[in-house]
Amino acid sequence: MAHDSNAEHLRAELKSLADTLEEVLNSSTDKPKAELDKLRSKAEGALKETRARLxxxxxxxxxxTK
Structure with a gap:
């Protein structure tokens, strides 16, 4: 059961990361620099968190497995 919960949690985090990165990429042309910096910071935080969890x-x- 714990394995399924961890896998589901990781899936949710990866989806969140992908959504955040997609938001950054899609809005990079029409947002002011301050907002892009905020989105970039959010994406970097999500990436760091996801890497640690993975x-x-x-x-x-x-x-x-040992």
Missing amino acids: SDAGDKLAHQ
Whole structure:
């Protein structure tokens, strides 16, 4: 059960990251620089968080398979 919950949580985070990056890419031509900086910061934070969670999940998976 915990595995399914973790997988679902990671899927949700990856979707959120993809949505944020898509928003940055789609709005890069029609937004003021301050708003683009805010979106970029949001995307960078989401990417950093997702990378950390994926790393943790990978470590857990490696530990479980040993």
